[in-house]
Amino acid sequence: MVRVRFAPSPTGLLHIGNARMAVFNWLFARRHKGTFILRIEDTDVARSEKKYMDQLIEDLHWLGLTWQEGPDTGGQYGPYLQSERLHIYHDFCQRFLKEGLAYRCYCTPEELEERRQIARLTGKPPRYDNRCRDLTDMQKKAFETSGLSFTIRFKVPEELLIFDDLIRGTCQFDMSLTGDFVIMRSDGTPSFHFAVAVDDTLMQITHVIRGEDHLSNTPCHILLFHALNQKPPQFAHLSLTMGADRTLLSKRHGAFSISEYRKLGYLPEALLNYMILLGWAPRNKKEKFKIDDIIDTFEIGTMSKASSVFDQQKLDWLSGQYTREADLERLTNLAIPYLQAAGFISTDENKIDRAKLRLIVDAVRNNMSCVSQIGQEADIFFKDAVVSEKHLEFLSSEISQSVLLSFYGELQKLATLSPEMFKEAFVAVQIETKVNGKGLYMPVRIALTGREHGPELYGITNILGIEACKKRIERFLLVKK
């Protein structure tokens, strides 16, 4: 039975890079019909906040991920908040101490820092020198009575540690370069390494899927698993995601938190699809897919070993694809808040003409890669054209005037204006004025929208309705009929 976990620290908003790790854990669990667990690593009380945890859960759910065990869903291996597991780490630590696997270290952070500096300057590995490992009873007693605070360190054997990574193959580390590491901080909270090993053991994790940044922590964790009499899980270290400047993706690169993308109106399935594309390629080469399409062919071992650059343009392309195919009712609902914020429609849901809104959304969806762009695309339907000096001059020309006048004449013959009627009317205008192509459409387009670009004209007129069209044209008729 496969059991995997995503174990974030609630110290900030969930980022694309981190979310991607969650996605692949989830994907792996689904692929192997296993259990996906959410565990919150909040032992760093100074930086952890409840609001980030809540946001994290919301973001993960929004992406469409679900877990079988977690702080919100419960489960038989809980609690799933490390801050509620402190006594567990404490007990294991006592056992380590009793069994001689760990010891108290009285070195102060300042001393350690100084020794690190010296090691670096002399070209030696900056490891802890294990000096508290073999204190004499006299020395121990002296430290005890002095009241100095202490950490607990794990005794690292000087051996060559070899392990197999599902993505990277065989990895080996010379542990003589590592030095005894801290498992309990002086404030009694566990270090990351210790908490992870204890929890992964107790929660019976079978596969640890995480970022490559943890690769060099892995030997330490394996040592701890051994000390816990636990067979280490299988490891899979995924390559990391970078920004355009090839540095690790971070806040500096812009809007990369999941909630930011949500606010921008990206569809979750598009984001999810894109995140999977980073580091993995579907066998059938179809880059736009539903999870169900790929779930049977997903093999974690085929993932890219090289880190990848996050490409906003490609995300926008994919997102545009999804936006074009999305259910119109859903898209319309998503668009409403943006149109309200722009002041284009009523904040009272009951006063919204939904039928008309659907037409508008449908008319402009081709030009959008995310829903927040609806405002700048759809404003032409809600306010009269603001015409520039240059356009005014264009509309005043003899040809433009003849087209506008002719079109206006056609409108007056009609009671309504369907796309078909519009096309017929334009044929009539074309015959009457002998103008065609750009010269024919552009005066009408600019008079109606104030822009040279936009959706198909017959769609615009259909949505505006005949009266509004007449009114907008009238503004630019120099000789009123």
Next chain:
RNA sequence: GCCCCCAUCGUCUAGUGGCCAAGGAUGCCAGGUUCUCAGCCUGGAGACAGGGGUUCAAAUCCCCUUGGGGGUACCA
């Protein structure tokens, strides 16, 4: 400095010794779609980091160099 990981078009990738004078996607450029932008369709430019080996044969295996990334904490 020390340790580890990595290296195919700008970007994401296919490629696991012959099917590769390297395929797809995105982005870019051009043409088409007899209104524009977008969309869609067609075409184009664009890469095996460099050097040594191994082999009849190397993008693929080995070594070195270079480049990138990560770690090196009482952060996770």
